[in-house]
Amino acid sequence: MSAIIRLGMSTSDIAAGAEATFLALQSAVRHRQLPVEIKRTGSLGASHREPVVDVEIDGQSTLYGPVTPERVRPLLDQHFGSGGRGVSSDWLISRRNDRSDYPFLGKQVKVTTRLCGLIDPYSLEDYLAHDGYEALKKALKMSPEEVVQAVLDSKLRGRGGAGFPTGIKWNLIRKSPNFPKYLICNADEGDPGAFMDRATIEGDPHKLLEGMIIAAYAIGASRGYIYARAEYPLAVSILRHAINQAREYGALGKNILGSGLDFDLTIKEGAGAFVCGEETALMHSIEGKRGMPTMRPPYPAQSGLWGYPSNINNVETLASISSIVLNGPDWFAGLGTDKSGGTKAFALTGAIQRSGLVEVPIGTPLRELIYDIGGGCADGHDLKAVQMGGPSGGCIPANLMDTIIDYDELRATGAIMGSGGMVVLDDTVSMVNMAHYFLSFTQDESCGKCVPCRVGTRKMLNILQRLLAGRGRMTDIDNLRRLCITVGQGSLCGLGQTAPNPVLTTLRYFEDEYMAALEGGANGNVQAQLAAEVTA
Amino acid sequence: MIKLTIDGKTVHANPGDHVLDVALENGIDIPHLCHHKDLFPSGSCRMCLVQVEGAPRPQTSCGMTVQDGMVIDTKTGAIEAMRRDIVDLFVSDHPLNCVICDKNGSCDLQDNAYRYNIQETSFDFELSRPKYYDDNPFYVRDYQYCIMCGKCVRVCDEIVGANAIDFSGRGFTSIISTPFEVPLAESDCVFCGNCVQICPTAALLPRSKIGKGREWEMERRQTICGYCGVGCTVEYALKDGKIIYAQGTPDGAVNGEFLCVKGRFGWDFNSSPDRLTEPLIRKDLAYELGLTDEPWEMPKTSALKGKPKLGNFIPVSWEQAIDITATKLAGIVQKHGPDAVVGLTSARCTNEENYLFQKFMRAGVGTNNVDHCARL
């Protein structure tokens, strides 16, 4: 009998109490002298059932959650002992390897998060056992141009929010005659409620590294940086460990895998500013300056880090690369729509039954994601809207749930694909409150450089506050609309340019709530509740 | 040569030129608050946004390089409305105290409020950074008037190289500050005051100017700074014949608009009562020459100790003074030879004066003993 027990130990599992479960599991297995390997893995994504335990015996896996320390003993009895009287079906998640009995997992198509929850992020052997670094070997046998072409053909678009085609970006920097070139991974993940990048790194760090090394080869970069969010200590330590392993393995450093390619990586930890996710601000921050955006052009590909050509990609973008190279661009393109290939991970939160990290093909209708995978709203409430793209995004009302997940289709609704934050709002939520919540975030995080964002968002917030307190003035709605234009069109960087989106979309779809607020104020306490849900 | 169209006018530019500069050179006025021709563009005031044909959103003209065939409209209705809103936002955290403000008449924000006919903000008025620093002898910082254009930060970095100040804080209450808000004297500030010079508002003002008159009452006089051999152009603002403050002028031949601490703030000697305004000779010599009846003897202690007593001198005419000096000098040379004399001149003299002085020493007196205070 070969038995593996996997326990999710990502930041979200730990928040759910996975450490106590691990200690209970470890001592029970030792005590009973069971022939079981305990593997600490990243997160499977099922946040609503964490801590999650996967018992795999002779290739047959059974998934449980939430597994509290008290549930460890009956669980072991069930599989290795006297029988299973103590195991409740409430904490059984799935008995099938393909998870088809649990739609939250069974309906997903996992590419970048495929190994999250399966392998030990500290084990290079685990990664190698799942085709790890095979894509790199394959890429090194191709020419850099061929790699760029594959990425072009894959129709991969940047997952950091704006959706710029990655192959085109790579081509731009590849053609620059200036050296050295820098490759930067944007792991700042600042949207409140978003945790896709964290989960990817904590579950499968080598996938990101492999993607970066292939990218470096393709664009001709000799040095790379991973700009990691300060609040991600676990992800950073896992990355550090993985970088050292990759160096020992020969995949980083000089003469990578005997190919003659030289490339090495440094981690730079941020200091907790949302605006440092903006690419120019991010580069200034790496340079040791204050993280403040500057005008583009020059674009990073022309003059980036320390004035040299630089390429910035999001974690998920780079984590897709190895799959594209290994399985072929056509396979990747085929997953998505005509104009956009692959899958996208979302952090599904808010008033949803099954929250967590979900990865679906581009082109999936929102309805499928919210209802089939997420199970609809919790506690019998009705869906009101879905907020996508965090503070830079907008809300999509319930009647537009047939919209497919695609950069252009989502933009047409006024929302954006964004980096993957998806907050489900039920019929108890005041939309004015919702707009206020996100705007107060951007208002706070404005870098202060330009006046539409620095002062304009403040004035918008003042108006929303007044409306919510029932002290709205007749001019307020007009002023709010005017400010949306000036802030959105007039701001220097993406933070300010997108800050009005939550207000614009709620004004578009829920104007009646603004009017009601103007007349009598809105129900007061939803604000705090929403904040709690978003950051949960 | 690049050809582009701005507001229907065809203009020519060099590759790499910025649209705003090209427009201004061609007499096309684009409002701006954070631009300075000698600093890298920052794009922070958002006033210079223009519509470029084919662009999805307004573009920042100060940082946009010209492209051949570009068609630009600087004053579409949408853009003018946005500029008006931007000024409206600026004055929503900037007290419109123009009546009592020492910047009144030379304030770029006031000019733009006038241009867009804004008497007061249409949003909520709310002070964002009511901080006042009066921590040095040269200038005061009153950040309630600051519009965060960042020109002071850039001049300190790009021109002066002192990097004494930077943006600090976040969002609405962000502010320009020394590191950890230490007083300026403890920072890397060299008190050149170039930030004061280019601040568009009353946030940075020379202390000497406060309460001393309105801009339009002042007479301007340009001269070359007398402090060192660089020869910077300096302009004094005078009222009733007294200097109120000094500044550089944009067309200064060697220094542009910029000055050092001495040129900008070190002019109080000009109207000092201690200043010598006529030749004086010491009383013992005057007695010897029969210019006075009062005998007088040099005290044994050094005249350099304590306050100089002008009562020990008597004024003479320039002719008399030169005459006396020449006679005395000739006597020494005749008695002890030319090498008994040494000539010292000053860095505050002009090149021409210094040239003449060494000529005088070498050809006139006959010695090479000539030197200059800058060697000390």
Ligand SMILES: Cc1cc2nc3c(=O)[nH]c(=O)nc-3n(C[C@H](O)[C@H](O)[C@H](O)COP(=O)(O)O)c2cc1C
């Ligand atoms: C205010 C602001 C915050 C951003 N934060 C992030 C972030 O946290 N992570 C990210 O990948 N991209 C972020 N971006 C987008 C990046 O600037 C950049 O477009 C992206 O990293 C490019 O990668 P991609 O082409 O792979 O999408 C942010 C942009 C703005 C304007």
Ligand code: SF4
């Ligand atoms: S839009 Fe906001 S965050 Fe971006 S530069 Fe302007 S003030 Fe800074």
Ligand code: SF4
């Ligand atoms: S102090 Fe003056 S120069 Fe400096 S940012 Fe403020 S307004 Fe601009």
